[in-house]
Amino acid sequence: MRALVTVFLKEILENARDRRTLLSALIVGPIGAPLLFAFLINTMVERNLDNAERPLKLTVAGRGNAPNLVAFLEGHNVVIKDFTGDGGAATRAVRTHEERLVLEIPADFGAHLGRGVPAPVRLYTDYSDTSAAAERGRAEALLAHYSTRIAQWRLEARGVAPSLVHAIAVDEIDVATPAGRAATLLGMLSYFFVFATLMGGIYVAIDATAGERERSSLEPLLTLPVERRVLVVGKILAAGAWMVVSLTLTVVAFAISMRFVRLDALGMSNAFGPRTALAIVLLMLPFVVLGAALMTLVASFTRSYREAQSWLTFVVLLPTLPIMYAAISQLPSRPALMWVPSLSQHLLITSLLRAEPLAGADVAVSAGATLAVGAVLAAIAVRLYRREQILG
Amino acid sequence: MIELEALSKRFGSVEAVRGVSLRAPDGRITGLLGPNGAGKSTTLRLLYGVLEADAGRALIDGLDIARAPIAARARLGVLPHNAGIYPALTTRENIRYFGRLLGLGGEALEARIDELVRLLDLGAIADRRARGFSQGQRLKVALARALVHSPRNLVLDEPTNGLDVLATRNLRELILGLRDAGHAVLFSSHVMQEVAALCDDIVIIGGGRVVAAGSPAELAGTVASGLLEDAFVAALATGARP
Numbered sequence: 001m002r003a004l005v006t007v008f009l010k011e012i013l014e015n016a017r018d019r020r021t022l023l024s025a026l027i028v029g030p031i032g033a034p035l036l037f038a039f040l041i042n043t044m045v046e047r048n049l050d051n052a053e054r055p056l057k058l059t060v061a062g063r064g065n066a067p068n069l070v071a072f073l074e075g076h077n078v079v080i081k082d083f084t085g086d087g088g089a090a091t092r093a094v095r096t097h098e099e100r101l102v103l104e105i106p107a108d109f110g111a112h113l114g115r116g117v118p119a120p121v122r123l124y125t126d127y128s129d130t131s132a133a134a135e136r137g138r139a140e141a142l143l144a145h146y147s148t149r150i151a152q153w154r155l156e157a158r159g160v161a162p163s164l165v166h167a168i169a170v171d172e173i174d175v176a177t178p179a180g181r182a183a184t185l186l187g188m189l190s191y192f193f194v195f196a197t198l199m200g201g202i203y204v205a206i207d208a209t210a211g212e213r214e215r216s217s218l219e220p221l222l223t224l225p226v227e228r229r230v231l232v233v234g235k236i237l238a239a240g241a242w243m244v245v246s247l248t249l250t251v252v253a254f255a256i257s258m259r260f261v262r263l264d265a266l267g268m269s270n271a272f273g274p275r276t277a278l279a280i281v282l283l284m285l286p287f288v289v290l291g292a293a294l295m296t297l298v299a300s301f302t303r304s305y306r307e308a309q310s311w312l313t314f315v316v317l318l319p320t321l322p323i324m325y326a327a328i329s330q331l332p333s334r335p336a337l338m339w340v341p342s343l344s345q346h347l348l349i350t351s352l353l354r355a356e357p358l359a360g361a362d363v364a365v366s367a368g369a370t371l372a373v374g375a376v377l378a379a380i381a382v383r384l385y386r387r388e389q390i391l392g
Numbered sequence: 393m394i395e396l397e398a399l400s401k402r403f404g405s406v407e408a409v410r411g412v413s414l415r416a417p418d419g420r421i422t423g424l425l426g427p428n429g430a431g432k433s434t435t436l437r438l439l440y441g442v443l444e445a446d447a448g449r450a451l452i453d454g455l456d457i458a459r460a461p462i463a464a465r466a467r468l469g470v471l472p473h474n475a476g477i478y479p480a481l482t483t484r485e486n487i488r489y490f491g492r493l494l495g496l497g498g499e500a501l502e503a504r505i506d507e508l509v510r511l512l513d514l515g516a517i518a519d520r521r522a523r524g525f526s527q528g529q530r531l532k533v534a535l536a537r538a539l540v541h542s543p544r545n546l547v548l549d550e551p552t553n554g555l556d557v558l559a560t561r562n563l564r565e566l567i568l569g570l571r572d573a574g575h576a577v578l579f580s581s582h583v584m585q586e587v588a589a590l591c592d593d594i595v596i597i598g599g600g601r602v603v604a605a606g607s608p609a610e611l612a613g614t615v616a617s618g619l620l621e622d623a624f625v626a627a628l629a630t631g632a633r634p
Binding site: 002003006007010013014015017018215216217218219220221222223224225226227388391 | 437441444462468470475476481489495497534537
């Protein structure tokens with residue numbers, strides 16, 4: 001126990017004097033991640049606000065063929081730009097991204113309308129251009145709206161109630177709580193927490209294993225009357241301590257920076273208070289153990305500091321993959337998923353941010369499964385240190 | 393006392409150590425002499441147990457390093473070849489770390505560190521971080537670390553590598569002092585003069601085998617010239633024959 005504390009404290013002290021550790025534990029996660037996140041969210045918020053308010057720019061060929069339609073569009077926040085040329089010219093213009101959308105109104109538009117047969121218009125658009133999707137959607141909706149309005153007038157003129165053509169009236173009721181809506185965005189937060197946690201320990205893990213070997217200080221250490229498992233566990237715990245520091249700072253930084261994000265502009269509330277912050281750190285503790293054991297194990301395999309560095313930058317991505325998948329696919333929380341480390345932490349933190357109650361069993365399974373995987377990894381690392389090849 | 397009994401070690405197809413036996417008794421300095429690549433470091437690594445012997449055993453005060461590694465190591469001070477120290481820690485912190493891991497602490501440890509700083513002339517760098525230390529300074533810190541628990545048995549692998557004349561002389565006096573205090577000292581070197589000047593017993597190793605052993609006078613007596621150097625060369629030439 002004494003030896004364990006000695007190893008632990010020495011790794012803490014040594015890394016407190018290491019610029020790389022300080023940078024990755026105190027700067028990258030705690031300052032970089034909230035800045036990046038706040039930037040992403042604000043961009044998203046502004047784009048959402050913009051899309052609805054900004055006038056739609058629509059290029060129209062043959063506007064003289066449908067003055068009423070053009071007037072309708074202009075009355076619905078559309079700015080019309082004239083286009084001269086035939087369908088071929090319109091195709092080329094859209095394909096070369098000279099124009100995003102071209103509406104072609106043929107000369108016989110009025111004649112068709114007058115006879116009561118479908119009047120053709122052509123909307124030239126490039127489906128591979130995803131940035132035009134929102135504008136295309138708005139243009140199509142406006143055209144459909146105009147079409148419905150004409151149809152209603154025709155029915156009324158023939159003495160038919162327009163409501164007859166609406167067999168079903170769909171009324172969408174959005175039940176998302178403001179906090180829940182925010183959590184869709186905040187779901188990405190756990191990704192940053194996992195990332196900051198791992199970054200906090202990455203250089204400690206490298207330094208304590210591959211670094212120690214590269215400096216030839218491992219061999220003298222192994223000649224001491226100390227059990228190797230004590231050495232390994234001490235190193236893992238030291239990496240874990242730095243990870244907790246990095247995580248805590250990151251969570252606090254997020255809790256503060258979230259106050260400056262215009263979540264209210266999206267009709268969302270923010271459930272990220274001090275109690276939530278504390279709960280997040282506690283929920284992440286088992287993952288700290290796993291991450292520290294994982295990084296120590298991988299760094300012990302490698303032959304040099306540099307090799308450990310390139311391996312670990314890859315390894316720290318692994319636990320973030322299930323989170324990315326879950327955040328993108330909006331995976332709902334299920335008890336079975338609590339067995340998966342990192343994913344379970346993500347789901348629990350997301351629930352917490354949605355202001356939903358956490359099931360005690362879920363928390364227990366998450367912590368138990370994560371700690372078990374961490375213990376297995378630590379045991380493998382100890383075995384590795386018992387082999388003579390550890391000297392490299 | 394350190395006793396090696398028919399130690400053997402093979403790395404793949406290379407037989408690095410082939411049945412090496414030797415004794416380093418208390419109160420004597422035993423030199424392991426051999427050219428580079430003769431198997432000196434491997435033999436010592438088997439002795440302090442960071443390598444596992446394929447055959448034979450190593451006893452420290454009668455304790456088998458393979459069976460009772462913790463108890464055996466507690467009686468051993470080791471300076472491995474090119475031993476590294478922690479660059480972010482000061483000289484004192486480097487020594488203190490090993491002292492604590494060896495079960496020392498408190499006033500006794502601090503007093504011992506002061507003593508070692510004086511003994512090895514580390515005063516100027518005692519509170520400096522080890523980053524940027526010269527090879528000689530690093531070696532002295534590593535040596536102080538190996539001596540922190542005043543081990544009964546001391547194993548030094550090429551301890552004079554990179555030391556200047558004055559430091560080598562200090563080290564020699566230190567080793568003689570330890571011998572006179574009853575410690576068993578086993579050290580390896582490829583420099584014959586160094587071994588001749590210091591050792592009570594010499595074990596010459598070549599091709600992973602002990603090719604000759606005895607006091608400097610005994611070994612010198614085996615050749616007509618009566619020179620230790622000739623005895624060294626002759627022993628290696630004999631040992632190289634199958």
